[in-house]
Amino acid sequence: MKPDEVKVTFQPSGRSVYVLPGTLLLEAAGRAGIILQTPCGGKGTCGKCRVMVEGQPVLACHARVQSAMIVDVPASSMFEARQQILTADSGALAAVNPFIRVVPFALPAPSHGDVRSDAERLREVIGAKVSMSLDVMREIPGCLRSHAWRGRAILAGDRLLGLDCRVENPKVFGVAFDLGTTTVVGTLFDLESGKECAVASRMNGQIAHGDDVISRIQKIRESPAALARLQAAAVSTLNAIIEEVCHQTGIAGSRIYEVVVAGNSTMQQILLGLDPSALGEVPFVQVFDRAITSPAVGIGLQANAGADVYVFPQIGGFVGGDTVAGMVASRLDQQQTSTLLIDIGTNGEIVLASGGKLYAASTAAGPAFEGARIRQGMRATPGAIEKVILDEDVKVNVIGNVPAAGLCGTALIDAVAELLRTGIIDETGRIQEADEVPSCVSDALKRRLLPQGHEVCFELVSAADSAGGEAICLWQKDVRELQLASGAIRAGINILLKRAGLQAHELGEVLLAGAFGNFIRRNHARRIGMLPPLPTEHIRFIGNAASLGAKMVLLSADERAYAATLCLQTEHVDLSLDADFQFEFSMAMMFPGTEADAW
């Protein structure tokens, strides 16, 4: 803990975080992994982000941390409760209505007047159209006869997954996975009540084979055997999570009757053993686009023998199932105004809803935001500088309240935005020498400008204060990497706007989703030109929308149909094929000259 940082603890989760005084409670909560609802965009008008501080209700979007504090977060303010909000808003998710259904039955035993086959006897209760695999059918005669013709049938749509004739009637579960390039999160649900039972996450085991999708695709293109290895790594990761959520709740893996997975095109294809090589060269082609439903045990998942894995539909190229899941969760097609959904993870996906149409694109924006290619960059893990504020001098916030070891993506954006504001970095991205900076810049800041050959770097943390005994700096090359990443996203946005015949100022809202998107400072992202010039309150955080979409599809057959419909409505815009992209990209790499320009 640095002298000026204070501890904020959130209840009932008990998670705590150290932040600088003056930090918005909303931001502190986000830092602790708690995403609050902000449908008004943080204007303070909707009241959805209300939390309790010392027994008093405050709005997290306006209240600031002053000193060490304990914050009670009511469930109704959590973003995960948004599902219920959506119900009220759209009427689409009227109730928990999973694709997996449990139908109790008590059949008449065969008699002289009733000699129907076992299968038909069962179909009278579970539905005449229900299909049964041979494996399931083999269980039927014994199960029915040994349990007095009573039990529960477990169905996936119109397909019988199995019978459960045990007296105790154990519950039926499903797992929704957000299969990221870096991180995998799985959530266990009771499919009858819709209740969330446990959650667990793991690093994607494929990381050993490459940090990003391109390097993993390259591995597979170089050696056909790599596909099986990468698939096994993904399956192992999912199984480790399944084991953990089963362990947490004390249930057997055989009680899991469905696994839903949302991931990008590369992750989804590798998980299914589908060669992603064609994503490694123009024109980036997917193997499939419609959702895939296939036996879970067929790819090695530890679930019920009859369970299926449902893998999200994909839109095209690198616009995959995670984007579709985000569209499902955000109800993107039902927004009142033209709306952008931006999911910034290892890749950046952008979807524009405008005039009843949907346009989707993917940009290779990610690595810089995850600390890759940044000289002293690192992931947002303990030791990472995650926030940078400039006034008379530099203030930083370090994750985990330990000495700084490097900087993560949000700090990179903060640092550049702040240096732009103070004039230490110019529109072209060049870090000025000490004698070039505006006169209003303090001496303390000027002293941090360290010449490095022909260039200059900016010291964020001194060698004495750092973990490694080496100063942590923002380097000129880091700024260039940010320009590339930010420019790619903004160029993508501009191409989509152009495709829809829209000007940036006509945008109603920007929804930020994804692992990175939710920790970004909106004004800073706007300041560097990554986001279009919208009022901050029209830039909303919507949490891990891909994960939420996966959960919604697990819990509702209607959401599954909705996902398919959204895909059919969406036009995939391949930026690499757009004649204007290179021009837009070049333009977007330049920083807006002033905050006013950014507007």
Next chain:
Amino acid sequence: MKPDEVKVTFQPSGRSVYVLPGTLLLEAAGRAGIILQTPCGGKGTCGKCRVMVEGQPVLACHARVQSAMIVDVPASSMFEARQQILTADSGALAAVNPFIRVVPFALPAPSHGDVRSDAERLREVIGAKVSMSLDVMREIPGCLRSHAWRGRAILAGDRLLGLDCRVENPKVFGVAFDLGTTTVVGTLFDLESGKECAVASRMNGQIAHGDDVISRIQKIRESPAALARLQAAAVSTLNAIIEEVCHQTGIAGSRIYEVVVAGNSTMQQILLGLDPSALGEVPFVQVFDRAITSPAVGIGLQANAGADVYVFPQIGGFVGGDTVAGMVASRLDQQQTSTLLIDIGTNGEIVLASGGKLYAASTAAGPAFEGARIRQGMRATPGAIEKVILDEDVKVNVIGNVPAAGLCGTALIDAVAELLRTGIIDETGRIQEADEVPSCVSDALKRRLLPQGHEVCFELVSAADSAGGEAICLWQKDVRELQLASGAIRAGINILLKRAGLQAHELGEVLLAGAFGNFIRRNHARRIGMLPPLPTEHIRFIGNAASLGAKMVLLSADERAYAATLCLQTEHVDLSLDADFQFEFSMAMMFPGTEADAW
């Protein structure tokens, strides 16, 4: 060869048989396993059974064997050509239209203007609704790219089984199986041309586990592990046949894309690993009735990895897929008059079509007809007396032209019918003593009546002429067994007639099918009361209808739909539950007093 027998050789098959002079050519052909068409019932009016003898056309239903001869059988007279006849008759089987389809494709390669997924690119040619398993989808990217986006798609209905991108485009095959309790016959077809390529048969490997379905069900009821053993025995038998037809034609098993199986309820269930125990006690209940389509490799069949096994729908109890296949082949629901279909194999199945309705029943008639429970009985294999004629003395025909070793089912019926005619057996089935028989009976015949305690047996072949040095006789108990078997069938017929509100004389036709049915002497079967009193020409042989039905379903998706429709239209009559059955059975066990009574 006995002194008075002559050799008849049939071309082009080259099969030959030794028969007594005076035998109908039709019967000699049947004995050689060649079933000729007799739509007129042998009246000599339709001309369908025309064969060539010494360059002259004769009708096999009227011409008799006089001396050793060679008979040329045109394909158009063969029963197997009946399929084309059905086409003309009913219009139902308009063309070869297999469920398995081959669709050639030449796709545009992906380009900047066309970045659809591989799956959608393919679906444009093979159909938007086509589903693809993950296993098949995994093959797609490599197959398309390594063969310039050309090849052939192999489809089962709306499901993609696989791609074939090889230049030589090898053919696509299917196998139709008649899975009998005793014998299994498989026929290999080219699914594109519909051409029959090879046929092979084997004893059902389950025979080691019991002769009839009841003993095999009992084995499974006694030990749960027996089901797997019996299933493995059936699968091995099918695989041996697949190997043989592949060997004959030089094709690989992986070219087989569908396997169709028609068998009785017990055989079908065991093949699929479905416990038949409930068929072992009242009220005989099947596990399934709708047709089952399941991966062929899933039950261990040696076929293409994507191939399915289609197992016929079942009607109820012991009325299984073989009966449905027979109904398909005989177009039973489309007959102009009330018609009985009787399939006598190890079991006896009876279906009555009358007034737009179908009624089906099964009787435990078989064992006696297969030589079981007959003191000197044997199957219809070399050494078996298969025909008995009485005039001044006894004449017999022995299969394979070797010394007699026993008698088979047809000889049993012949012997009893002839002894009834001559008054040596009375209406109750008792074999008279020599001094009780009518005076017109020759001394030669009387000398064959040998007292055995309180009973009498009738010597068919003397010890000197037999293979084992022991006289071959018809024993009193043998007559009782025949009364039980024949009575069971006739009682079943009577119950169905009663159910349909029909008198026996209102029957238009009787169609005889099955391994045994085709070798029976119609007048003798009628004489002992097994068949109702119809003119002989209204009793038609239709060959192995179950096998033909299986082939038709392999070759035509329409026939598959027709099989399902027939099942839905058919009422299963469980004879064991019919209040009148015991009475009808008792009555039917008595022989008709005279030929006139039989009429």
